[in-house]
Amino acid sequence: MLHKTGIVGAGGVGCIHAAILAKDSRVKLQSFFDIEAARAQTMASRFGGHAARSIEELLQECDAVFVCTPNTTHEQVAMKVLEAGKHVFCEKPFALNLDSATRLRDRAVRSGVIYQVGHNRRFAPVYKVLKQAIESNELLPLSVHAKMNRGELVNPPWVWNASLTGGFLYETPVHMFDLMTFFFGKVEWVEVSARSHEHGELDDFSILLCFQSGLQATMKTYAHASWHFPFERFEVYGMHSTYETFEMERISFTKGLESQTTTYDFSLASMHEKWGYIEEDRLFVDALEGKSAAPVTADDGYNVVELIETCYQSAREGTRVSSGALVRKY
Incomplete structure (x- = not known):
């Protein structure tokens, strides 16, 4: 059918x-x-x-x-x-x-x-490699740094307007918040410093996240960086190991003090494949056919919104904010 x-x-x-x-x-x-x-x-x-x-x-x-x-x-x-x-x-x-x-x-x-x-x-090949390393215990994350910059808030012409986007963190950076929870689990608290450079909206964030596991991560996201490569990056550190992504183009990792660096390069794949669009659509149709459940649920979406709103509250108040301690102002 x-x-x-x-x-x-x-x-x-x-x-x-x-x-x-x-x-x-x-x-x-x-x-x-x-x-x-x-x-x-x-x-x-x-x-x-x-x-x-x-x-x-x-x-x-x-x-x-x-x-x-x-x-x-x-x-x-x-x-x-x-x-x-x-x-x-x-x-x-x-x-x-x-x-x-x-x-x-x-x-x-x-x-x-x-x-x-x-x-x-979640379905980009570089991030599937990283997820598999974590799930197989090849990598035990002990410290994380991530960045997700935008080149500008010019194109499309409405992208700077928070009344249409919900705010900068709901634009490109939303991907990093989803990946943070996908890779590392539930966030315990965040502490955020942020400021505005244009349009009166916060567009420059320095974020510290502490996960329920005890893992701490830093995240930088800035809206006017130019599209300098790589504008999107994860650095995940284990004991004597590092996994590093370069947008959705490639991932490199080194395991052990004397190990060589291994690189998986996906740059020749189509944008639809290396950005994960093909697999997410295939999995949605699989779910329609009863072969599997939806891989990213409404609960997952809710968790990302909760994390972003926690970051905004911390930025406004200049304090550490625990997950689940949001003050609703809507």
Whole structure:
């Protein structure tokens, strides 16, 4: 049985998912919707299916829906899909504050449908190598440093506007918060220093995280760094060992005092593969077929929002904030 799938939001990431799903023989791209009807029509012409006149029309025709709309609309659109009883793949971030995340998580759990959050970095080959090293005990993380910079807040032209993005940490840095919890588990507390260089929004963060395991990590994220390579990086240190990533291009590691450095290079893979998009979409369709559970759940999405909001509270108050001690101000 073909899974009739719709895409809401015909921008860049919507086109990425459509291009991947169009190659999956288990999927029929049925319908597309965008508030700019011409963009939906362009996608329909390229991938088949048709441009729906409304989300409601799309929901009548589809069994599963990819939500690829701007950050501030994720809860509203995903709720409509859930209320229609359809399966959901929603791009990151899951939500933009804890109240929204709570509502959406609770509704997703009650719905009984598949709900997957688009944290694609988990499926990038470089991060799969790192995850496997941790899970196999080849690497026991004892100390961590990470960075996730943006080159600018210029393109797309709305990316600086927190009323549309939810704030800088919900943009590119959201990936690092998901990976931190994916690799190292639950965070115990954070301590954050942050300041603003443009637009009156915090865009320069120095973050200290302590995990329940006792592991401590530092994270730097700055919004105006240029796209100097690598703008994204993990350095994970064990006892006489180091694993180091270079964006999604390659990973190098050294184990033991006299060991040589080993490098796995994925630079020749397509962007869709090395950024993890192909695997996350395949796993979503696997979940539709009952082969496996959704690999990134509503609970996972909620945990990332909680961590980001904890960081914002620490930055505002200039104090250490424990996970679960958030003051809700919505």
